[in-house]
Amino acid sequence: MRRTLVLFLALALALSLCACARPAAETTQPPDSEAPSEAPSAPPSETPSEEPGAAPTEGPTAPPTEEPSEEPTTEPTESPTEAPKPTATPKPTEKPKPAETPKPTEPEPAETPMPAETPAPTEEPRPSAPPIHPGGIGGNTQPPETQPPESEAPVQSAPGGSVDLDAFYARINGSYEMPAMSQMGDAYLQNSYPGLLSIPCYQRLVYQPMMTGVACEIALIQVQDSADVSAVRAILQARIDAQVDGGAWYPSTIEQWESNSRIAVQGNYLMLVVHADCDAIVASFNSAVG
Numbered sequence: 001m002r003r004t005l006v007l008f009l010a011l012a013l014a015l016s017l018c019a020c021a022r023p024a025a026e027t028t029q030p031p032d033s034e035a036p037s038e039a040p041s042a043p044p045s046e047t048p049s050e051e052p053g054a055a056p057t058e059g060p061t062a063p064p065t066e067e068p069s070e071e072p073t074t075e076p077t078e079s080p081t082e083a084p085k086p087t088a089t090p091k092p093t094e095k096p097k098p099a100e101t102p103k104p105t106e107p108e109p110a111e112t113p114m115p116a117e118t119p120a121p122t123e124e125p126r127p128s129a130p131p132i133h134p135g136g137i138g139g140n141t142q143p144p145e146t147q148p149p150e151s152e153a154p155v156q157s158a159p160g161g162s163v164d165l166d167a168f169y170a171r172i173n174g175s176y177e178m179p180a181m182s183q184m185g186d187a188y189l190q191n192s193y194p195g196l197l198s199i200p201c202y203q204r205l206v207y208q209p210m211m212t213g214v215a216c217e218i219a220l221i222q223v224q225d226s227a228d229v230s231a232v233r234a235i236l237q238a239r240i241d242a243q244v245d246g247g248a249w250y251p252s253t254i255e256q257w258e259s260n261s262r263i264a265v266q267g268n269y270l271m272l273v274v275h276a277d278c279d280a281i282v283a284s285f286n287s288a289v290g
Contacts, residue, residue: 158202158222163269163289165203165220172218172284176277179209179216193219196235200224202268215248215256218281219272226268236263236272266290 158164173181184206189196193206203222219239221232243257262278264271269289273281 155201155204156224162202162222165205165222165269168285168288169205169207169218169220172281175284176275176281178275179211179214181207181216181218182210184208193235193239196221196232199228199232213250213253215253215260215274217272217274219270221270223268223270229265229268229270232270233263233265236270239272240274 172178184192186197188208189204189206196204201221201223203220205220207218209216219236223229223232240257240261240263243261244254246254248254248257256276257274260276260278261272261274262282264273264282264285266286266289269285271282271285273285275281
């Protein structure tokens, strides 16, 4: 603004100087070739014909300085401001990658103290399992080779009217609860019932459980001669005594041999039974052969 004002004043001063210089030039004398008119048509006017664009100032004005002494401190407001350059759009900041979570360090397993070994309870000494002899399970405590050899009396066919002891056993086995039983052979009889094979018999059947430690046994005999009944009875009683004296091996089976064993005699028929229902079985035997 200040610069515009200074330029305007300089232009006005220049116009006033031009106006002052023009009348002086007009008052100068004309050249010799031209003679002045004898009588001027009109007296010259004091003022020039052409009016200056502006009246001269009475006092001389100081010539304007070409440049202002002081530059404006601020730029004029009228000057066009430069359009602001578009700011570059900032690039989207990359999302920070999540830091990898450190794997948890597995603690080393602490050594578990070994439990103190509890001393095993001392078991009461029990007799070993009964030896298995040829032809059956269990039997006499005396090994087979130590038994004196005996002559086997042949078993003859029972005469007519005799009771089938094998059928009687099947009826007893189906009427009372019994373990799995099997018929013993001559080798077993030689060790468990020593002397029985030397007595002539019509029927000689001995059944014993297949598992050791079970107190159950049935012996059914029909002798040929009634004079041998007492000998056979003694052999059956010897079998009971041997089992009670330790041949049954286990305390529970020994007790059952002692309390649940019976010997029944009817004529030439004899029976040894070891069973919880021994008395009922004896009654059935007496009824069958009596």
